[in-house]
Amino acid sequence: MRVLGEQELRDIAAGSAVLGTGGGGDPYLGTLVAVRAFQQYGPLKLVTADELDDEAMVVYPFVIGSPVPLIEKFPLGKEMVQAYETLNRFLHGRVQAVMPIEIGGINSMVPFFIAARLGIPVVDGDCMGRAYPEVQLVTLTMYGIGASPFAIADERGNSVVLHTVDNFWAERFARSVAVDMGAICAGAAYPVTGKQVKEAAVLGSISYTERIGRAIREANAAKQDAIAAIVEVTNGVVIFRGKIVDVQRRTSRGWALGEAVLEGMEADAGSQMVVRFQNENLVAIRDGEIVASVPDLITIMDAESGQAITTEHLRYGFRVVVLGIPCDPKWRTPAGIALGGPRHFRYDIDYVPLERRFGRSGQRAGVRGEAGASPSPRAGR
Amino acid sequence: MRVLGEQELRDIAAGSAVLGTGGGGDPYLGTLVAVRAFQQYGPLKLVTADELDDEAMVVYPFVIGSPVPLIEKFPLGKEMVQAYETLNRFLHGRVQAVMPIEIGGINSMVPFFIAARLGIPVVDGDCMGRAYPEVQLVTLTMYGIGASPFAIADERGNSVVLHTVDNFWAERFARSVAVDMGAICAGAAYPVTGKQVKEAAVLGSISYTERIGRAIREANAAKQDAIAAIVEVTNGVVIFRGKIVDVQRRTSRGWALGEAVLEGMEADAGSQMVVRFQNENLVAIRDGEIVASVPDLITIMDAESGQAITTEHLRYGFRVVVLGIPCDPKWRTPAGIALGGPRHFRYDIDYVPLERRFGRSGQRAGVRGEAGASPSPRAGR
Numbered sequence: 001m002r003v004l005g006e007q008e009l010r011d012i013a014a015g016s017a018v019l020g021t022g023g024g025g026d027p028y029l030g031t032l033v034a035v036r037a038f039q040q041y042g043p044l045k046l047v048t049a050d051e052l053d054d055e056a057m058v059v060y061p062f063v064i065g066s067p068v069p070l071i072e073k074f075p076l077g078k079e080m081v082q083a084y085e086t087l088n089r090f091l092h093g094r095v096q097a098v099m100p101i102e103i104g105g106i107n108s109m110v111p112f113f114i115a116a117r118l119g120i121p122v123v124d125g126d127c128m129g130r131a132y133p134e135v136q137l138v139t140l141t142m143y144g145i146g147a148s149p150f151a152i153a154d155e156r157g158n159s160v161v162l163h164t165v166d167n168f169w170a171e172r173f174a175r176s177v178a179v180d181m182g183a184i185c186a187g188a189a190y191p192v193t194g195k196q197v198k199e200a201a202v203l204g205s206i207s208y209t210e211r212i213g214r215a216i217r218e219a220n221a222a223k224q225d226a227i228a229a230i231v232e233v234t235n236g237v238v239i240f241r242g243k244i245v246d247v248q249r250r251t252s253r254g255w256a257l258g259e260a261v262l263e264g265m266e267a268d269a270g271s272q273m274v275v276r277f278q279n280e281n282l283v284a285i286r287d288g289e290i291v292a293s294v295p296d297l298i299t300i301m302d303a304e305s306g307q308a309i310t311t312e313h314l315r316y317g318f319r320v321v322v323l324g325i326p327c328d329p330k331w332r333t334p335a336g337i338a339l340g341g342p343r344h345f346r347y348d349i350d351y352v353p354l355e356r357r358f359g360r361s362g363q364r365a366g367v368r369g370e371a372g373a374s375p376s377p378r379a380g381r
Numbered sequence: 382m383r384v385l386g387e388q389e390l391r392d393i394a395a396g397s398a399v400l401g402t403g404g405g406g407d408p409y410l411g412t413l414v415a416v417r418a419f420q421q422y423g424p425l426k427l428v429t430a431d432e433l434d435d436e437a438m439v440v441y442p443f444v445i446g447s448p449v450p451l452i453e454k455f456p457l458g459k460e461m462v463q464a465y466e467t468l469n470r471f472l473h474g475r476v477q478a479v480m481p482i483e484i485g486g487i488n489s490m491v492p493f494f495i496a497a498r499l500g501i502p503v504v505d506g507d508c509m510g511r512a513y514p515e516v517q518l519v520t521l522t523m524y525g526i527g528a529s530p531f532a533i534a535d536e537r538g539n540s541v542v543l544h545t546v547d548n549f550w551a552e553r554f555a556r557s558v559a560v561d562m563g564a565i566c567a568g569a570a571y572p573v574t575g576k577q578v579k580e581a582a583v584l585g586s587i588s589y590t591e592r593i594g595r596a597i598r599e600a601n602a603a604k605q606d607a608i609a610a611i612v613e614v615t616n617g618v619v620i621f622r623g624k625i626v627d628v629q630r631r632t633s634r635g636w637a638l639g640e641a642v643l644e645g646m647e648a649d650a651g652s653q654m655v656v657r658f659q660n661e662n663l664v665a666i667r668d669g670e671i672v673a674s675v676p677d678l679i680t681i682m683d684a685e686s687g688q689a690i691t692t693e694h695l696r697y698g699f700r701v702v703v704l705g706i707p708c709d710p711k712w713r714t715p716a717g718i719a720l721g722g723p724r725h726f727r728y729d730i731d732y733v734p735l736e737r738r739f740g741r742s743g744q745r746a747g748v749r750g751e752a753g754a755s756p757s758p759r760a761g762r
Contacts, residue, residue, distance in 0.1 A: 086544075158550050161542045163467075169539050176557035 003043040009034035011213030016108035017308035023280035024104010024131035033109040041116035052194030060101040065184035079186040082153035087188040090149045099123040104131035129202035129328035133279035136167035142335040143200035150189035154181040226306025237358045240273040240322040293342040295331035296354045324354045384424040390415035392594030397489035398689035404661035405485010405512035414490040422497035433575030441482040446565035463534035464567040471530045480504040485512035510583035510709035514660035517548035523716040524581035531570035535562040560635045607687025618739045621654040621703040674723040676712035677735045705735045
């Protein structure tokens, strides 16, 4: 168990935005959530999965919907607690810890808000090791773990509980309800045991984001290259440097869909890159060829500060770096690629790991990945 | 308590189609549901509201969605039981009786199916005295009674439970989930006490449909005028006789929306009538002027047999009679007109009771209405 103060929470929020691959919500709002939780409730407890009893019950509180209206509708608060409590009531009050469903500006921090308020710990890990735009896109799905019961709540006091035959149906209903609720709302789902967390989640990803956030902060303080510091910590690769010359974005079915077009600079002068997104960045296309894709992480960062830019904040004229970061090994299994790979998002290409294309080692420095663990290929329950 | 046999159930199904005002599902399917329930479980029990304890818990099982896919997806069964049981679990197994939410080809009969299967009685009444296309359009809403908890289930095994701040939100979420489930699914909602049934429901409407159905059957057997027999029982008025010359119908948000155009015959020769519907018939427009509207009932019937024709079965060339039937007195209060009157459906006209326009007495022969009871004007809870 580790106690986190304000600095650690700020680092986690900043690092989360990098792994959020453009989605997961505004990192500034995430920082606000974390700092508010700290100021109101004091230091927050982070535990490792090893510290969980096998029988402990853990749930995932999160925000679901498009990040665009989140900016207007923030702060969330009451509805997060309501979603959590609706789920916990279903589980007869047995929830002992919470965990982020994904790593992203907001959704990394939401569990800290709930945990601080209820005096329970956050488990160091998540279910993606990144952010993804659909609720079935979690490593838990590869292990046949269901999202149900799945509680959803809005700021008016409405709540909905789903029991679905698989996690694809959970996504479908949750998306419709989120749209009805104003395109953004609070969710709590995927009740799991400590044993299931140890087997099926992505472990250590909160600490990983903290290391990334600290590296950015220290580089900026020392006036050093923040991008280089991120590359070092994440074993990432700079896949493009350029200027944003066009952004198309629309909100549909509760997602921010679109693309950013970049004109190359420095070594990439004369080339063009298009980054397509569905809340999160899905593919990076260089001069017509896909050079990086899900499940690997594609993050667009401010070229100077190394701050990640979420899809809703992309603007014409920004000078940016596109960074590729290897995904968690669970996503590189056949089950992982089938679930969250390019074909799921209708890109008819084979997934090529980032390092194979860009000549990296493929060793992942950050997350304590269990590369040998091969999930069973059941999709949902 | 009265025991109903196959003949009574067939009469109820036929009469329900008349009060279904074009919606509420295919009367043939409703008859199938009833007869199947009878054949499988024997005679069915019908109780009056007076026979209910004030504390008895009653719920409303129903089908929600567009009647068009119902034809393909029938028979329903498993999902109806699942919706009911999901709700009953929420209510700690305390449900003692069921009641139709509306009168219509299918939804009048669904409670008999559930009741027969579980060995509980059906209460003689409903919450509309007709059919309406939205779940908040029930007399219960006028009395501040909420739809929640509201259970929804599909044939795959998915279920959803809504807890909403008012019945308009219940409609919104239920509609979205119904669309996701294939535009039609099973619901169970509006848990009420016996005391609330006595005050806020439309009482006696099952017996009323039975009298209508029997009148049609006896008239046809005696080769007499079935339409005249219906007019007699319902205190209705024939507002048009003609031939269908055009039908427009589309399915949107889980509703069958559209209109039928009729060319006048006999006394109405030279005139045109347009009947607009949203699952149910909403307004009848004669030569450009609205001559009948919700909350009064507008039913299109086969001119020969007196069989009601639901909106999904309207076809070019049918010779029909358009019948107007006075609605339950609860709908004629200010709260009732605000909830289910023409302006709710975006017809910017004042509601004029059918009898005022067509010179009838305004006395209702059928349903035991409580004309003096003025519901409190709260809309939902």
